[in-house]
Amino acid sequence: MPLAVYILGFSIFAQGTSELMLAGLLPELSADLGVSVPQAGLLISAFAMGMLVGAPVLAVVTLRWPRRTALLTFLAVFALSHVAGALTSSYGTLFTTRVVGAFVYAGFWAVAASTAIGLVPANARGKAMSVLAGGLTVATIIGLSLGTVIGQHLGWRAAFWAVAGLSALAGAGVLATIPGGRPGTAAGDVREGPSLAVELRAMTSPGLWLSYSTTALTTGALLVSFSYLSVLLVDTTGLDPAWVPAVLALYGAGSLIGITIGGRTADARPFRSLYAGIAGLVAASAALAPAAPIPLLAIPLIFLLGAFGFATNPALNTRVFALAKNAPTLAAAVNVSSFNLGITAGPWLGGLSIGAGLGYPSVAWIGAAIGVLSLATVALAARLSRTGSTVPEPARTGEIRSAS
Incomplete structure (x- = not known):
């Protein structure tokens, strides 16, 4: 696997650490900015809004840019955006920086996915996507807890500065390892670069949009339960709140194991990978x-929830590239939006169920039902x-690994 x-x-x-850490910083944000905890929670929604829109818009805007x-x-x-957020004392300004940061983060996801796919042979795409998405899994295990600890001891602004520093370090790595040529300009390529018209034509495949629906439904099936795990563990399972981070870390460990296994099966057996992962998610x-x-039953099931839920991730990503080889950037961008549609809709449905008085365990039933739709x-x-x-349409002859 290339270092890039x-x-x-x-x-x-x-x-991804920034995406997740706000859940652990809401009390500090609320007190410092003089807003209620629910208002502080809207900063999480702001990030989701930026992610949902940013991927397809920036994929089109930067289509002919060098990927690096x-x-x-x-x-x-x-x-x-995180430097500006760390320096502001205005809730409105911080809200804006969250939208802007998420907007470009979504664009990064889309371009990074097509870049990673282009850097490896076709039979290693699943593994490449498991490494890429594994970064978010590690953020779930380490970034969320580390950001929360930094925020609790040094203030939420210190957590924002830490993310800005990590992003700068990542930029240095990208500069050193990602090829600098324009996509589609390799010797012998039939085109001078990516064409929006060609990518849009490739996006008309019914199978591609069916794949997007699988992505949104599978993500929603997982997130409807994950979003309420903390309160479920305390209010229903009866755990002491001090044990909740450990259980969430166990969920993260399951996620890492699942995405690693999924990355090794997605290329050779994509449908089997999806069947196994989604069926396991439904069962869990x-x-x-x-x-x-x-507790003795709930905690292992939460581990399995993460393992099966994330095992589908590489196949969900690589499937769109198999169906839209002439639209690698735009196809990846819409898939990012599909993930975020599930991230938005799942917790919303869970909230409706809890608000109707059905209790926290009801969200798991909703997850199972959505998972059955995904299996269909x-x-x-x-x-x-x-x-x-x-x-799928014929693959382009130009690959990013020969465009340096």
Whole structure:
């Protein structure tokens, strides 16, 4: 695996830490900015808004840019948004910096995914995507807790400065390892560079949009439970709050194991990987709902929730490249938005259930139901693939690894 792919994974870790750490900094933010905790919580929603929109917009804007230039620009803006956030005492300004940071983070995800795919052979794409997405998994295990500890002891602004520093370090790595040529300009390529018209035509594949629906549904099935794990563990399972970080770290460890295994099976057996991961997610969710009051059952199921949920990630990512080889950047961008659609919709549905008085375990039932819908989309995609209805278009001859 090229060093550049690991650098991209580290970059996702740096930025993903910011995405996650705010959940542990809400009391400090609330007290310092003079707003309520729910208002401080809207800063998390601001990040989700920026992520949802940023990927496709920036994918189009930077389509013909050298990928290294695009990645460095995104990292620079992300770092500066955190410097501005650390220096401000205005809630409105901080809200704006969160949207801006998430906007370019989404763009980084889209370009980094197409870059990582182009740096490796076709049979190693799943592993490359597991390394890339593994950066976010490590952020779940380390970044969330470290950001919270820094914020609690040195103030939330120190956590923002730390993210800015990590982003600058990631930028140095990108500058040193990512090829600097324009995409699609290798010798012998039939085009001078990526074409928006060509990418848009490649985006018309019905199988591609079916794959996006699988991404959104699978993510929603996982996030509807994950978003409420902390309160479920305290209010339903009866754990002391001091044990919650350890259980969440166990979830993160399961996620890392799952994404590692998924990265090794996604290329050779994408549909089997999706079937196994989503079916496991459905089973773990359905079991967690009745088992939530019993710690000895709930805690292992939370580990399995992370393992099965993240095992699908490499296949969800590489599938879109197989279906839209002529649209690597735009296809990846819309997939990023699909992930964020699930991230937004899952917790919202869970909140409706809790608000209706159905209790915290009800979110796991919702996760199982959404997972069943996701399995149906995989079954339909597999059927279309067997009948040749989603045959991917011919691959471009130019690859990023020869564009340096």
